[in-house]
Amino acid sequence: MPMLEVKEIRKAFDGLKVLDGVDLSVEKGDVIAILGPSGSGKTTLLRCLNFLETADSGEMIFDGEHFRLGHVSHRDIARLRKKTAFVFQNYNLFLNKTALQNVTEGLIVARKMPRDKADEIARKALEKVGLLDRCDHYPSQLSGGQQQRVAIARALATDPEIIFFDEPTSALDPELIGEVLAVMRQLAEEGMTMLVVTHEMGFARNVSSKVLFMEDGVVVESGASKEFFENPKSERTRAFIRNITGEPAV
Amino acid sequence: MSERLIGILTDSFGKILLPGLTMTIPLTVISFSIGMVIAVACALVQFAKIKILTPIVRTYIWIIRGTPLLVQLFIIFYGLPNVGIVLDAFTSAVIVFSLSTGAYCAETMRAALESVPRGQMEAGYCVGMSYMQIMRRIVLPQAFRTAFPPLSNSLISLVKDTSLAANITVVEMFMATQRIVARTYEALALYIEVALIYLLFSTVLEQLQRWGEKKLNTYGGQK
Numbered sequence: 500m501p502m503l504e505v506k507e508i509r510k511a512f513d514g515l516k517v518l519d520g521v522d523l524s525v526e527k528g529d530v531i532a533i534l535g536p537s538g539s540g541k542t543t544l545l546r547c548l549n550f551l552e553t554a555d556s557g558e559m560i561f562d563g564e565h566f567r568l569g570h571v572s573h574r575d576i577a578r579l580r581k582k583t584a585f586v587f588q589n590y591n592l593f594l595n596k597t598a599l600q601n602v603t604e605g606l607i608v609a610r611k612m613p614r615d616k617a618d619e620i621a622r623k624a625l626e627k628v629g630l631l632d633r634c635d636h637y638p639s640q641l642s643g644g645q646q647q648r649v650a651i652a653r654a655l656a657t658d659p660e661i662i663f664f665d666e667p668t669s670a671l672d673p674e675l676i677g678e679v680l681a682v683m684r685q686l687a688e689e690g691m692t693m694l695v696v697t698h699e700m701g702f703a704r705n706v707s708s709k710v711l712f713m714e715d716g717v718v719v720e721s722g723a724s725k726e727f728f729e730n731p732k733s734e735r736t737r738a739f740i741r742n743i744t745g746e747p748a749v
Numbered sequence: 750m751s752e753r754l755i756g757i758l759t760d761s762f763g764k765i766l767l768p769g770l771t772m773t774i775p776l777t778v779i780s781f782s783i784g785m786v787i788a789v790a791c792a793l794v795q796f797a798k799i800k801i802l803t804p805i806v807r808t809y810i811w812i813i814r815g816t817p818l819l820v821q822l823f824i825i826f827y828g829l830p831n832v833g834i835v836l837d838a839f840t841s842a843v844i845v846f847s848l849s850t851g852a853y854c855a856e857t858m859r860a861a862l863e864s865v866p867r868g869q870m871e872a873g874y875c876v877g878m879s880y881m882q883i884m885r886r887i888v889l890p891q892a893f894r895t896a897f898p899p900l901s902n903s904l905i906s907l908v909k910d911t912s913l914a915a916n917i918t919v920v921e922m923f924m925a926t927q928r929i930v931a932r933t934y935e936a937l938a939l940y941i942e943v944a945l946i947y948l949l950f951s952t953v954l955e956q957l958q959r960w961g962e963k964k965l966n967t968y969g970g971q972k
Binding site: 549550551577580581583584585587589591592593594595596597604605608609610637638639640653657 | 868869871872873874875877879882886887890891894967969
């Protein structure tokens with residue numbers, strides 16, 4: 500049984516259909532790369548799954564519980580969010596908190612965990628992303644790549660069932676992308692369930708287990724990564740793969 | 750400078766400073782404290798766009814910012830007795846200065862709240878925090894830092910504005926000076942003297958502001 504399933508999710512902004520009936524099914528341990536050109540609805544899909552945007556309609560099944568999107572209560576939203584974590588394109592670390600506090604905040608404040616236990620978990624999470632020595636630094640004292648790794652540690656610390664990544668490397672200098680991808684690859688290998696909106700084709704091809712290719716608010720093609728890249732079914736997918744893997748037209 | 754004038758100035762220094770300490774400063778501190786409570790409440794109402802309260806808050810700010818302090822003082826102290834509400838001078842002054850500080854600082858706080866990146870709120874939700882928790886622990890502390898310099902400005906303005914309360918019989922520094930002038934006719938020297946005492950108060954506050962800004966700056970620049 501899938502851990503997370505979404506059916507016929509729809510969302511329009513001022514009449515513009517951004518999601519036009521998207522289905523998605525996530526099994527435990529899946530690493531799904533969501534690909535597609537800008538404006539295809541990838542980010543909106545992710546944000547709807549975590550209720551940062553309210554979908555107009557659709558159905559969500561999470562751990563066997565059914566929800567009618569657009570009609571989910573605040574209480575359920577709060578409960579569901581505690582099972583998930585979100586990594587933003589521009590990190591969104593709490594600017595007035597140190598790296599360690601960024602990680603402990605959700606544990607101490609939202610989950611009422613004792614401080615010493617939260618500190619212990621946070622230190623482990625920061626160690627995992629290789630930033631234990633930066634735990635007392637504020638976000639303004641960290642590089643973009645380091646900030647994003649702290650954000651991943653913050654996501655990990657709450658022991659989520661699934662982590663949503665919204666273009667986690669798009670705001671980074673090319674040199675800093677590698678360190679973030681390395682952490683994500685490690686998580687994938689450890690069996691973390693991840694849903695990743697990305698433009699990193701290397702990640703989609705080599706790390707993710709499945710690919711969801713979107714355009715204009717609908718899923719054009721989805722399936723196993725290997726199959727997607729080596730034997731794409733639709734002409735649109737073939738064109739997309741050609742464009743991103745071929746030499747850029749100068 | 751004649752010996753007589755020096756005598757008057759030394760003599761009056763204590764007589765002006767004393768009401769400064771017992772009247773100007775308490776009036777400022779009490780009014781600013783109440784005003785800040787009003788300001789934060791009004792800013793939060795507008796930030797959260799609470800339906801019925803937002804237009805009420807907007808109207809309050811519109812009226813207070815659009816009318817002179819002196820007129821407000823006269824309405825409360827000299828006007829209200831006509832409808833049977835008699836307030837003593839100090840209370841009237843506290844009411845007017847609190848409402849005024851509240852209106853101006855509400856705008857400062859609102860702008861500061863809006864300057865906190867939207868993503869801070871979203872990140873808070875994503876780690877499982879509630880709206881109130883995010884406001885208290887993440888958004889308001891950042892907004893306060895942004896608002897600190899303009900709020901300090903308002904406080905320094907208020908210290909000087911309390912001199913207007915002399916017009917409704919509050920015996921603060923300026924009123925005390927006027928009384929000595931009436932007796933000695935040394936207007937120039939005495940008004941300069943009181944001006945210097947106001948300058949002293951403002952300078953102390955400016956130093957406090959500088960110290961406070963340094964304290965608040967621990968987490969570096971906002972991005």
